Amino acid sequence: MNAEIIAVGSELLLGQITNTNARFLSQHLAEIGVNIYYHTVVGDNEERLKEAVKLAQSRADLIIFSGGLGPTKDDLTKETIARMLGTTLEYNEEALVSIQTYFDKTGRVMTENNKKQALVIKESTVLKNDNGMAPGMFAKADGKYYVLLPGPPREMQPMFLNYGRPEILNVIEKVERIESRVLRFFGIGESTLESDIDDILMKQTNPTIAPLAGDGEVTLRITAKHESSAEAFRMIQQAEDEILGRVGQYFYGYDETTIAAELADQLKEKKLTIAAAESLTGGLFLGELTAIPGMSAHIKGGIVCYTNELKKQVLGVKSETLSKYGAVSSKCAKELAENVRNLCGSDIGISFTGVAGPGVLEGHEPGTVFLAIAVEGHETIVHPLKMAGSRESVRKRTVKYGCHYLLQAFDEIF
Numbered sequence: 001m002n003a004e005i006i007a008v009g010s011e012l013l014l015g016q017i018t019n020t021n022a023r024f025l026s027q028h029l030a031e032i033g034v035n036i037y038y039h040t041v042v043g044d045n046e047e048r049l050k051e052a053v054k055l056a057q058s059r060a061d062l063i064i065f066s067g068g069l070g071p072t073k074d075d076l077t078k079e080t081i082a083r084m085l086g087t088t089l090e091y092n093e094e095a096l097v098s099i100q101t102y103f104d105k106t107g108r109v110m111t112e113n114n115k116k117q118a119l120v121i122k123e124s125t126v127l128k129n130d131n132g133m134a135p136g137m138f139a140k141a142d143g144k145y146y147v148l149l150p151g152p153p154r155e156m157q158p159m160f161l162n163y164g165r166p167e168i169l170n171v172i173e174k175v176e177r178i179e180s181r182v183l184r185f186f187g188i189g190e191s192t193l194e195s196d197i198d199d200i201l202m203k204q205t206n207p208t209i210a211p212l213a214g215d216g217e218v219t220l221r222i223t224a225k226h227e228s229s230a231e232a233f234r235m236i237q238q239a240e241d242e243i244l245g246r247v248g249q250y251f252y253g254y255d256e257t258t259i260a261a262e263l264a265d266q267l268k269e270k271k272l273t274i275a276a277a278e279s280l281t282g283g284l285f286l287g288e289l290t291a292i293p294g295m296s297a298h299i300k301g302g303i304v305c306y307t308n309e310l311k312k313q314v315l316g317v318k319s320e321t322l323s324k325y326g327a328v329s330s331k332c333a334k335e336l337a338e339n340v341r342n343l344c345g346s347d348i349g350i351s352f353t354g355v356a357g358p359g360v361l362e363g364h365e366p367g368t369v370f371l372a373i374a375v376e377g378h379e380t381i382v383h384p385l386k387m388a389g390s391r392e393s394v395r396k397r398t399v400k401y402g403c404h405y406l407l408q409a410f411d412e413i414f
Contacts, residue, residue: 001172002035004060006052008068008077009151010043021066021149021156028160032169033176033225034062044074053084057144062168067151069134071113078137078148082121085141089119092126095135102133121148127163131155138167145171179232180223183240186259186404188250190218196246200239207235209243216397217259218250252407259403260288266410267298274406275344276302277315277336277351279327280369285352285399300344305336315339326362328354330370330382337372338380349374350406352398357391366391369398373409381409 005022012019019041026036038059042052049068056063068077082089096118103110117134120126127136127147132155137148147164149156169175185193190213194201201209207224220243224235244251253262267274276285286302289295303314308327311317316339317332325331333351341349350373357366367387374380383405387394 001033001061001168002037002059003029003062003064004038004040004056005036005064005066006040006042006049006056007066007151008042008044008049010045010074012041012067013043020153021151024153024157025064025066025160028165029064029168030178030180032165032172033174033178034168034172035178044068044076046076046080049076049080050084053081060144062145062147064147064149064164066149066156069117069136069148069150071111071116071134075116078119078121081139081146081148085121085139085146087122087141090122091115091118092120092135093118095120095126095129095133098129099133125167127159127167129155129159130162131158136160136164138164140171174227176225176227177229177232178223178225179229179236180221181233181236181240182255183220183222183243183251184253184255184257184259185218185220185247185250186216186252186400188218188247189213193218193220193247193250197243200242200246204239207232207239209239216393216400252404258288259400259407261292263403263406264289264292264295264298266407268294270410270414272348272414273298273300273346274348274350275300275340275346277340277349278302278304279306279311279336279351279353280356281352281395281398281402282306284395285350285402288399288403300346302344303340311336315343326364328362328364328368328370330372330384333370333372333382334374334380337374341374341376347376348406348409350402352402354385354394354398356394356398367394369394369401371398371402371405373405375409375413378413381405 005025007019007022011017022039029036040052042049065077068075099118121137121139124137124139129135134150136159139146149159194211207222210221212219222236222239224232226232252259278285283304305311305315308322315336317335321331333353336351337349352371354369355361355364355366369385372380372382387397
């Protein structure tokens with residue numbers, strides 16, 4: 001079964017509220033094997049709603065509406081759908097009594113327009129509203145199914161789960177589960193990753209694999225459909241194993257994790273401490289780590305060493321290093337990482353120095369970065385980086401590279 005979700009409300013188009021209903025419905029429909037290929041948002045306008053419905057009818061078996069069931073004149077979803085289906089509205093007595101009872105309990109007078117909320121599409125299955133006044137509806141016409149739900153999430157969500165979902169299950173011939181897993185990668189571009197697994201992408205059917213790039217990272221969503229969740233996950237695992245066999249060195253975690261969270265987990269697991277000397281990142285690195293609960297035992301401290309004076313006076317960078325090589329250099333990065341580790345008494349020292357932009361510094365273009373990692377008993381490693389993008393982007397990606405290279409170091413050293 002293919003479905004389309006139509007959210008009705010001008011407030012959505014104006015950006016006054018976020019369309020969280022579509023996300024909720026998509027997640028729960030996927031669990032029962034309903035394909036969601038389109039999300040539509042339309043304002044409180046009958047003609048535009050008709051156009052949206054006609055388009056949805058051409059490409060979906062099931063059309064789910066949220067919003068437009070209230071008492072005001074701009075709430076026109078059920079009136080419009082009823083006319084399009086060639087039927088009328090009628091009062092639902094149970095809903096009418098429920099609305100009147102609500103007003104009696106609150107000591108308010110029920111105005112005539114509130115009765116409108118008790119109107120439902122004739123011969124539809126009424127979906128009870130346990131958390132509000134307007135009932136929902138489940139209707140069928142010309143081989144298509146229509147589900148009308150209220151807009152407020154606190155009303156829509158329980159109505160769908162308790163009454164709408166069971167009605168949909170009753171008309172699905174074969175219930176399949178749609179399961180998915182997100183693989184997260186850093187240190188490889190989207191185009192390079194796609195090229196490395198191009199033949200895997202070309203042959204995909206079930207499961208499907210969808211790449212997505214953002215914030216200097218690449219994700220792959222693997223989605224499988226099967227009557228058995230266990231079998232769907234087996235299919236996902238098989239695809240994952242094949243992908244990681246090609247690009248596993250860039251993989252760092254699953255689903256909603258972050259690279260900083262994965263670093264924090266490794267520090268906890270290996271019982272290691274860290275200190276940071278941050279120039280261009282200005283405290284962003286330790287800010288990411290300290291935002292994660294339980295890190296107080298693993299972060300010794302850090303210094304934002306934005307000026308050369310502080311690099312010399314507090315972190316002991318040699319004057320010769322700064323005069324001969326500059327602050328934006330592998331030599332400076334190396335001394336910063338080693339000295340902050342010694343100063344703070346940590347297992348690991350990491351440093352960030354470079355040019356975030358927008359201008360040139362010491363003859364270096366924006367995006368020139370040197371990142372160093374110092375570990376007691378091991379040679380300090382300096383990673384030179386060249387990045388493009390805005391000042392903010394360079395700083396954020398530098399932090400992620402710090403996490404990335406630390407995770408690599410854990411695999412090699414600890």
